[in-house]
Every structure is written in C-alpha cells, then in structure tokens.
Amino acid sequence: MRIKQKFNHDWYYIDNFKEEYTNKDSEMDRFCPVLLPHANKELPYSYFDEKEYQFISCYKKDFTIEKDAKGKTIFIEFEGVMAACEVYVNGKYVGEHRGGYVPAVFDITPFVQYESKNTMVVKVDSREREDIPPFGNVIDYLTFGGIYRDVYLYILDTIHINNVFYNYKIKDDKIILEPIVYITSNEEKDIEIVLSLDNKEFSWNVTVQKGKEQELILNSIEITNIEMWDIKNPVRYSACMILKHQGKTLDNYETKLGFRNIQIDETGFHLNGRKIKLRGLNRHQSFPYVGYAMPKRVQQKDADILKYELGLNIVRTSHYPQSPYFLDRCDEIGLLVLEEIPGWQHISKREDWRNCVLSDVEKMIARDRNHPAIIMWGVRINESGDDHELYTRTNALARKLDPTRPTTGIRCICNSEFLEDVYAMNDFIYDGGETVLRSQQQVTGLNHKVPYIVTEYNGHMFPTKRFDNEHRLIEHAMRHAIIQNEAGLRNEIMGAIGWCAFDYNTHCDFGSGDRICYHGVMDMFRIPKWASYVYLSQVSPKEKLVLQPLSHWTIGDRNQGGVSPLIVLTNCDHIEIKVEGKSLGKYYPDDNFRGLEHPPITVDFQFGEWGVGWGDLELLGYVNDEIAITRKFAKNPYLSRIDVKADDTLLYNDEMDATRIVCKLVDQYGNILPYLNEVLYLETQGDIEIIGPKTVATMGGCIGFWIKTTGKKANTEATVTIRCDRCKEENIKIQLRSMK
Structure with missing residues (x-):
C-alpha cells in the first residue's frame, strides 16, 4: 500500500553551502531548526536589494526508514525549490533538479539505510541562473529562494502508480472515460487495475512490463448520473485507482475529479453549453517578508479572495505554475484558471534552457491536468517574441499530454505567429485616450476570426498606491471599468484578465524604486483599492451587496474642492443620496457602461462650497425597489x-x-x-x-x-x-x- 508522509518537520538550515555539509555525520551546531515551507531569507516590505536572497544555502534532515519498507521503492518529492537543488542522502549524491515552479522527485531507495539514522542534505541554489527559465535577462517579479512548498516522502510497492490522467469526453449526457495510468514495475506481472469512482467500481486486467515507467491506456468506460462541475456548482468526485495482484492491493492513487464540457472557439468561451464572458485578474504567488513560502491555508485564501472578494470567474497564474493548494481551492470554489509555464519575455538560445522549458511544460501538465478549473495551458514564454522551433515543440507536447484543453501563448506583439489554439494578447493600448482595446484583426493580423482573449491590461500604464490621492484612485478604478466594459461589448473577445490582483515585489528595473510594482487592485496585504470594487460590483446582489463610492467624502481633497462627480460602484438597481438626512434624489446606472452587468452610477451634483460647511453622507442601495444596503460617511471623521x-x-x-x-x-x-x-x-x-x-x-x-x-x-x-x-x-x- 502507498504511504505518503509530509516531510516538513525537523529540518535544519544554514545560509551557505560547503561540501563537508553533505557528510552524514557533519555537525549541525551551526544550522538553525526550520519548519517547511521556508524562505531562505526574510526580507523587508520594501527598499531591499533582491540580491539578498540570491545565494546558495543548505538544508539538512535526519530521518528513519523502518525495516518493513525494505524491498519497497522510496521517493522524496519537493513541490517547489527555488531555483535549483542537489540532493544527497547519507553523503551520496542522488540527483539534481532545475526549475523552481514544478515538482522535483528523487528515488532515494538505493541510498537509505533501514532502522538507523539517515541524513538528507539539500543544496539549494537561489541565484538567477542563465540555464533556467525565467532567467537570462530582466524579469518583472522576484523569484524568492528556499524550499518554499511542501515536501513528501513516499514508500511504494515495487509495482506502483506514478500518475493517472482521467481523459474523458462527454456524449449524450454520458462521461466516456479513458483513464491513462503511468506505472513503474520491477518485474513483468499480470495485475488488476480497479477504479473506484462515485460508489462504482470498474476493473481492467493488464500485464505490466519490467523497467521504466510505462503508459497504459485503459479501455474506455461509460459513467452516467454525473453532476457537471461548474463555476456556480463546482461538484467534484473522489477517484481512487488501485493496483492488485492475486487479490492483494499493491498501490492506490487518489484524485479529485470534476467533469465539465468546455468549448472555446471564435464565438467565445462556453462552459456546459453556456457562454460566459471571462472576467479576471493575474496573480503572483508572493507575499510580504517571506516571498513564496506560505502554507496551504494562505494559498487557499488567495483563491477565496479572487472569487469572493473580487468577484472573478478566472485567474491567470502569472507567470508560472502555482501551488497545488491554490489550484485545488480553485477547483473547490469554481474559479477558472489559465496556467502557464515560467518565463518573462526572454528566450534563450541555450539548449539546456530550452530543454528546461519543455520540462516545465511536461511537469506542469502532468501535475495539473486533472484539475477541472484549468481551461487553457499557456505554453509560450510570457510576452516573448516568436520562436517557431521552440513553440512548435511546446504546443505539440501539450497536445500530446492533454488533448482535452486548448493551448495558448501570451504575447505583447501584433502579427505574431499563431501556433496555439487560443490567441492571447497583453493589450496595454489604453492610456486614458479614445482607444480602449485593439481589434482582434489589428492584433492577430489574420483575415479571419480566431479564439481570442486579452490577458493583461492597465498595470504599468497607471500604477496606483492604495494611499494615493483621490483623483488617482478614481482614475485607476475607472480605467479598469472602461476596459472591462469594452471587453463586455466585444463578441470577438472571450474575456479580459487584468494586470493584476495584488501589488508585488519586483526587481530594481521595475516599479516605484522601492522594489514594489503597485499594479494591483489590492495591495500586497490583499487590502482593496477602489479598483477592486469594479470587479466585485459585477456579482449578483444575491451573492453579495456592493456599495462603494469613489470618494473619501471630504470637501478639499480634490482639485478645486467638492466631490462632483461622485461615482458609486454598486450592484444595486439604483441608489439614493442623503446629506444631513435630506434626500438629494435617486440615481441610476450609467448607460455608457452597457458592457457591464452592473454599471457604475455617476452623480453629478454640486454640494458644499468652500467655507460654507459640509454634512454627513448616507448612501442607500435599492434592489427591487427596497433598501438592501446603506453606507454612512462622516463630515467630521475622527479616530474611533x-x-x-x-x-x-x-x-x-x-x-x-x-x-x-x-x-x-x-x-x-x-x-x-x-x-x-x-x-x-x-x-x-x-x-x-x-x-x-x-x-x-x-x-x-x-x-x-x-x-x-x-x-x-x-x-x-x-x-x-x-x-x-x-x-x-x-x-x-x-x-x-x-x-x-
């Protein structure tokens, strides 16, 4: 039977590396105890040198393997180590992994001793190495060092499952499931494979060969009475693939599944036969002080924030595969995902770098292709130029590994070679002028329509701090509203994913000089800016009521004073404004924003003159002609x-x-x-x-x-x-x- 243990406790860390550390009995008195996930360097919030975490460090751990594991296969899996690692067990070199965003798996069976102390040493290289994507040129984000995701120890039978892909089609309300099982065996043997799914069992008899991993495509089965996974009803089922020999269970591999029908074409995105306009933001997985090293609950909370506090239906994992916990939570709550490989503009000519790109594609898809929330694979380096040889290979590999999802590639250049299934563009054309988004034909240069999505906008065009002045906060919010409105009006665009959800630390080549890009609709602590309410206000008032004025309600904060025009972001049918208890009238959604389900309400009135006085404000939001929500703002606010x-x-x-x-x-x-x-x-x-x-x-x-x-x-x-x-x-x- 499969044993899977978290391997996060009892590690020791030092911020340098010497060859002597790999010795089993080397002293640990200079090491300090740490609990994983761990950042190799705790950083200030801002104004630090990114070189502070770019060094080689060392992690050590003593562990014991019981004697009943003898004869079994023992693996160690690191879910995320930035940016490369070498593993040693009992002083012997096990192997190396390059790449900080996909799992590093090592077979340590030949190196362990049973019923005695084993010592594992991990050399972690957190420098920006030119043989590993996304490195080789400047990057607008930081790649924080350390063993920053969970580590697992596996003890498996010598015949075991490495992975399962639940490949399926939907036909006449039936799921036609064709599982693909990846098995390693140390001998040729006849076995039974049993799938337990939704209280039903299906079985296949197969012969496994001795040697390396083999791919077994099992005969398809029909599954009925399955409830479809949807963004509003994210139903999932527990699937367990079991290996048996003469009635004895050798291995069991558990997966959560959701079945849904996606169609992406030139008419847009369709989920289970329903057309949906995609509305989303990009997410960096970084946090203040510890960079990437946040555990399960915090990763899950980010998904909740995107879904419930921002009202999104899609997130793009910019610019790399993200935590399995984050993706699991997207499955659980019905948040769609566009996931992409690591990279930022630069394409290297180095063969080892390019091979690493292909490895990232393979490991990302192999890890994540059973997630119902993922609807597209990004197999092109973000905002890179064309590279026919490389991107022909990434697309072919993605389609081989997962024929059920379209590929895409995020670009910032027009008339780019279109090798993917969906054309994706970072369209930063809007600068406050008349042109909001380019036409599809302007971007693609094609004389026919293709599936098309906007994957970034705003961002560096109008960076805004949460504590900026009222004018800037208003324009920041309205730029998001204007672009989402335009995307909503354009049938040729399946949706728009803005740059970005949260502010993030960056290199000195970018941002505001303090190592922060203030591009988010929330700050790094996930506290909202006014722009966030552009997105949240699009949810149904049955889900959450939103009533957010774009004003601090002060007479002298804007140029020339006053608060006119007063813009209110809301999903109410209409609002009423009262000042000092006196109604100034009822106001309705702005007809200029018909591309939004819930347009902002603009109130253009003159109230209060400099030196004449001010009054308390009360906003009343109406749904179905009844007051559903109220907000009050003081004329003389004080700290309470x-x-x-x-x-x-x-x-x-x-x-x-x-x-x-x-x-x-x-x-x-x-x-x-x-x-x-x-x-x-x-x-x-x-x-x-x-x-x-x-x-x-x-x-x-x-x-x-x-x-x-x-x-x-x-x-x-x-x-x-x-x-x-x-x-x-x-x-x-x-x-x-x-x-x-």
Missing part, C-alpha cells in the same frame, strides 16, 4: 478604534499553518481613515509567531500581517495583541488544534 479581523481563528499546529490579520484605523462609521499612519505594536502569546516585523506602521489607515504556528502539537490557545498609542488595544484569540 482599531478594527481588527483575522481570516481564521482556528489553526492547525502539527504543521506550519498561517492566517492573515488586517488592522484598520476607522472612524465613527467604521470607514478607514485614509491619511492616518500610526505605529502598531504586535505581540503574541502561545505557540504562534508574527511573520515579519512586530512593530509596523499603517499605510493609508490600515495594514495587514500574518501569523504562523510553530509546529508544536499540543491543543492550546494563543493570543494576538495589537496596540496603538491612540486607541484601545485589541486582542484576538487563536485556537490551536491538531489536524488528526
């Missing part, structure tokens, strides 16, 4: 309290677990005070730690931070305390429990 919210108050402490806490300095109506920057003092009690500094300053009236568990397993309670010189302290209780 710290509003503190944790994403979660129950954490698992038998592994690294983490959650975000957001602190807002709010007025008497609960609104953020946007120009208040106060120092907060963060403290913890119990088996939790603050990620990053324990003294922080709010930015634009708020700040976020993450706490993490320490790996101690006792059931207990912890406390986070937030203090501010001007407010009453706030405390949050965190329950710590074991997952088992």
Whole structure:
C-alpha cells in the first residue's frame, strides 16, 4: 500500500553551502531548526536589494526508514525549490533538479539505510541562473529562494502508480472515460487495475512490463448520473485507482475529479453549453517578508479572495505554475484558471534552457491536468517574441499530454505567429485616450476570426498606491471599468484578465524604486483599492451587496474642492443620496457602461462650497425597489478604534499553518481613515509567531500581517495583541488544534 508522509518537520538550515555539509555525520551546531515551507531569507516590505536572497544555502534532515519498507521503492518529492537543488542522502549524491515552479522527485531507495539514522542534505541554489527559465535577462517579479512548498516522502510497492490522467469526453449526457495510468514495475506481472469512482467500481486486467515507467491506456468506460462541475456548482468526485495482484492491493492513487464540457472557439468561451464572458485578474504567488513560502491555508485564501472578494470567474497564474493548494481551492470554489509555464519575455538560445522549458511544460501538465478549473495551458514564454522551433515543440507536447484543453501563448506583439489554439494578447493600448482595446484583426493580423482573449491590461500604464490621492484612485478604478466594459461589448473577445490582483515585489528595473510594482487592485496585504470594487460590483446582489463610492467624502481633497462627480460602484438597481438626512434624489446606472452587468452610477451634483460647511453622507442601495444596503460617511471623521479581523481563528499546529490579520484605523462609521499612519505594536502569546516585523506602521489607515504556528502539537490557545498609542488595544484569540 502507498504511504505518503509530509516531510516538513525537523529540518535544519544554514545560509551557505560547503561540501563537508553533505557528510552524514557533519555537525549541525551551526544550522538553525526550520519548519517547511521556508524562505531562505526574510526580507523587508520594501527598499531591499533582491540580491539578498540570491545565494546558495543548505538544508539538512535526519530521518528513519523502518525495516518493513525494505524491498519497497522510496521517493522524496519537493513541490517547489527555488531555483535549483542537489540532493544527497547519507553523503551520496542522488540527483539534481532545475526549475523552481514544478515538482522535483528523487528515488532515494538505493541510498537509505533501514532502522538507523539517515541524513538528507539539500543544496539549494537561489541565484538567477542563465540555464533556467525565467532567467537570462530582466524579469518583472522576484523569484524568492528556499524550499518554499511542501515536501513528501513516499514508500511504494515495487509495482506502483506514478500518475493517472482521467481523459474523458462527454456524449449524450454520458462521461466516456479513458483513464491513462503511468506505472513503474520491477518485474513483468499480470495485475488488476480497479477504479473506484462515485460508489462504482470498474476493473481492467493488464500485464505490466519490467523497467521504466510505462503508459497504459485503459479501455474506455461509460459513467452516467454525473453532476457537471461548474463555476456556480463546482461538484467534484473522489477517484481512487488501485493496483492488485492475486487479490492483494499493491498501490492506490487518489484524485479529485470534476467533469465539465468546455468549448472555446471564435464565438467565445462556453462552459456546459453556456457562454460566459471571462472576467479576471493575474496573480503572483508572493507575499510580504517571506516571498513564496506560505502554507496551504494562505494559498487557499488567495483563491477565496479572487472569487469572493473580487468577484472573478478566472485567474491567470502569472507567470508560472502555482501551488497545488491554490489550484485545488480553485477547483473547490469554481474559479477558472489559465496556467502557464515560467518565463518573462526572454528566450534563450541555450539548449539546456530550452530543454528546461519543455520540462516545465511536461511537469506542469502532468501535475495539473486533472484539475477541472484549468481551461487553457499557456505554453509560450510570457510576452516573448516568436520562436517557431521552440513553440512548435511546446504546443505539440501539450497536445500530446492533454488533448482535452486548448493551448495558448501570451504575447505583447501584433502579427505574431499563431501556433496555439487560443490567441492571447497583453493589450496595454489604453492610456486614458479614445482607444480602449485593439481589434482582434489589428492584433492577430489574420483575415479571419480566431479564439481570442486579452490577458493583461492597465498595470504599468497607471500604477496606483492604495494611499494615493483621490483623483488617482478614481482614475485607476475607472480605467479598469472602461476596459472591462469594452471587453463586455466585444463578441470577438472571450474575456479580459487584468494586470493584476495584488501589488508585488519586483526587481530594481521595475516599479516605484522601492522594489514594489503597485499594479494591483489590492495591495500586497490583499487590502482593496477602489479598483477592486469594479470587479466585485459585477456579482449578483444575491451573492453579495456592493456599495462603494469613489470618494473619501471630504470637501478639499480634490482639485478645486467638492466631490462632483461622485461615482458609486454598486450592484444595486439604483441608489439614493442623503446629506444631513435630506434626500438629494435617486440615481441610476450609467448607460455608457452597457458592457457591464452592473454599471457604475455617476452623480453629478454640486454640494458644499468652500467655507460654507459640509454634512454627513448616507448612501442607500435599492434592489427591487427596497433598501438592501446603506453606507454612512462622516463630515467630521475622527479616530474611533482599531478594527481588527483575522481570516481564521482556528489553526492547525502539527504543521506550519498561517492566517492573515488586517488592522484598520476607522472612524465613527467604521470607514478607514485614509491619511492616518500610526505605529502598531504586535505581540503574541502561545505557540504562534508574527511573520515579519512586530512593530509596523499603517499605510493609508490600515495594514495587514500574518501569523504562523510553530509546529508544536499540543491543543492550546494563543493570543494576538495589537496596540496603538491612540486607541484601545485589541486582542484576538487563536485556537490551536491538531489536524488528526
């Protein structure tokens, strides 16, 4: 039977590497204990040198393999190590892996000893090496170092499953399933393969050959009474592929499946026969201080934010394969995914670099092709020029590995060679002028329509900080609204994915000089800018009510004073405005935004003159002629309290677990005070730690931070305390429990 164990505990780390470290009995007194996932260097929020994490480091771990594992196959799997690693067991070299975004798997069977101490050493090279994509030129993002995803130990029978691809078609309301099983065996043997799916069992008798991995395409089966996976009803089924010999179970391989019918053509994107306009944003998987090294819960939360706090139906994993936890959560909640290989503009002539691109394609698709949320494979280096030889090979490989999904390739040049199934363009033409998006024909140069999607817009064209002035925040939001509106009106565009969801750290060649690109509709702490409400306001009011004015409601914040025009992002049918309790009328969606399901409402009125006075504002949102939501804004806002919210108050402490806490300095109506920057003092009690500094300053009236568990397993309670010189302290209780 398959044994799969997390291998994250009891590692030791040092920020350099010497050959002597590979010796089994070398001293560990200079190493410090760490719990994975781990960043090789904790960084400041901004204004740091990216070279600080670009070095070679070393991880060591002692472990024991019981004697009943003798005769079995033992693997170690690293889900993500940036950017290359070498593995040693008991002083002997096992192998090397290049590439920081796809799994590194090593067979350590010949190197382990049983019932005695084994020592594993991992040499981690986090430099930007020219033999590994995305490196070789400048890159507009950082590739943070360390063993930053989970590690697993596998103990398997000598006949075992390496992977399963559930290839299927839908015909007459039936699933025609043709599983492909990848098996390794140390001998020729007749075995039975059993699939357990939806309380049904199917079996095949096959003969496996001795030697390397073999691909077994099983005879197709029909499955009926299956509920379709959909963005509004993401139904999944548990599938278990079992190997048996003479009635004895040799191996079992579990997968979550969702069945859906996607059609992508020149008319757009269709899911289960329903045309859907794709509306999304790009996501970098990075976080303040620790870069990529965030555990399961935090990865899942990002998917939740994209779906529920931004109202998106698709995310692009820019510019690399992302955490399996993130993708699993997209499956669970019905968030579509465009996943792509690592890269940024540069194509190397080096053969080893180009072979690494093909390896990335293969490993990305082999890992992720059973995810129902993934609808396209990006098999072209982001924004690169044409390369017929390389991209002919990446497309052919992708279609061989997964004939069920279209390929695409993200470009920023027009009239590019079209080798993929979907033409994808980063269209940054809009600069506030008349041209919002190019026509498909302008981009493709073709005389016929093809499947076409816009995969980036805005971003560097109008970088905006959450604490910028009101004028800039308004224009930032409206640029997103204008482009989404245009995409909604164009039948030739299947959708538009904006740049981007969250601000991110970047190289000195980009951004605002502080190592940050402020391109997100949320900041790095996932706190919304006004532009985020352009997306959230498109959800049905039955799901979530949105009523967000693009104003801080101050008389002197804009040029010449006042708040006219007052733009309100909402999914209400109409709104009413009251000032000092007096109604100024009802206002309705803007006809200029017919490409949006819920257009913004523009109120062009003059209220308040400089030196005459001001008044409290009340917004009332109506749905079906009834008041559904209200918001109030003070004429004389003052600091009332710290509003503190944790994403979660129950954490698992038998592994690294983490959650975000957001602190807002709010007025008497609960609104953020946007120009208040106060120092907060963060403290913890119990088996939790603050990620990053324990003294922080709010930015634009708020700040976020993450706490993490320490790996101690006792059931207990912890406390986070937030203090501010001007407010009453706030405390949050965190329950710590074991997952088992």
